[in-house]
Amino acid sequence: MLIGGAAAVLGGGVLAREELGHLWYRVPGVAKPRKEGELDYAGSEWVAASSANWRRADRPDDYTIDRVVIHVVQGSYQVALKVFRDPGHGAASHYVVRKDGHVAQMIRELDVAYHAGNREYNERSIGIEHEGWVDNAASFTDAMYRSSARLTADICRRYAIPVDREHIIGHVEVPGTDHTDPGTKWDWDRYMKFVRDA
Numbered sequence: 001m002l003i004g005g006a007a008a009v010l011g012g013g014v015l016a017r018e019e020l021g022h023l024w025y026r027v028p029g030v031a032k033p034r035k036e037g038e039l040d041y042a043g044s045e046w047v048a049a050s051s052a053n054w055r056r057a058d059r060p061d062d063y064t065i066d067r068v069v070i071h072v073v074q075g076s077y078q079v080a081l082k083v084f085r086d087p088g089h090g091a092a093s094h095y096v097v098r099k100d101g102h103v104a105q106m107i108r109e110l111d112v113a114y115h116a117g118n119r120e121y122n123e124r125s126i127g128i129e130h131e132g133w134v135d136n137a138a139s140f141t142d143a144m145y146r147s148s149a150r151l152t153a154d155i156c157r158r159y160a161i162p163v164d165r166e167h168i169i170g171h172v173e174v175p176g177t178d179h180t181d182p183g184t185k186w187d188w189d190r191y192m193k194f195v196r197d198a
Contacts, residue, residue: 032058032110040109041151044095049084049106053092054113057123065109065159067125068152068168069093069116070191072181077131081106084129091115093127099139101147109155116174126155134183145187149194156195163195 037046059065073080077098084092084106093115096104107113115127128148132139152168161167170186171179 032061034108034110038108039105041095041103041105041154044103044105044151047081047085047096047104047106049092049113050087050089052087053084053089054107054111057110057112059110059112059123060159063112063123065124065126065155066161066167067121068155068161069121069125069127069171069174070148070152070169070182070186071115071127071129071171071179072132072134072183072186073129074133074181075131077102077104080129080131091117093129095127095151096129097131097144097148097151099131099141099144101141101143103147103151116171117177117179118174121174128152130182134181135185137185137187140186145191146194149191150198152195153198163192165192168192168195 037048039046057063071093073083073096077096080096081104083089084096091114092106094105094107094109094113096106098104109126112122113127114122115129116122116125128151130140130144130148132144153163155161156163156168165188170188171177171181172183
C-alpha cells in the first residue's frame, strides 16, 4: 500500500510538472511579444476570431505543432468568418480560405484554436477552414486548392512537419470527431501534389 501510494504521488507530481510546463508563458515578462493583428502567414488578412473560440498559448515552446487539419465549413467564406467571430460558437480555425484563394488568419499560430474537437489535436495542430460543401466537388476551386496548399507548405516548412497524409489530415480523421469534412469530394491526391510542389 505504501509503495502504491508513493507511486501515485510521484505520478501525480510528474503530471502536474508537465502541466505547469505548458503554463510557463503566463509568468509576467515571459510571453513572446505580440502585436494586435500580426500575421503568421504573409499575404493573409487578419480577421480576429472571438477570444471565446481559442486559448492563449506559446506554441511551439509549450506544445509541439506537428499536424495540419483540413476543414470544410459547409457554407460560404462569410459564414465561416461570422461563426468564428461569434463567442457562442465555441470553435474557430487559425485560417479560412475563400474559393478565389484569399486567406484570412483569425487566430495566431502561437495559440490553440478550438477546431478539431479533440484537445490533444487542438494543441498540436493548425486548422485550415475552406469555403464550400463536402458533397459538392465544384465548390473546391483550383485557386482554393493552390492557395491552401501554399499555406500548408509554409506551415510545414516553418515547423518541420512532414508533407504526408499522416501529418496533413482531414477533420474526419481526428480521433473522436463527429465531423465528415473535408469529405469524399476533396481531392487529396491533387492537394498533396500542390503542397509538395509548393
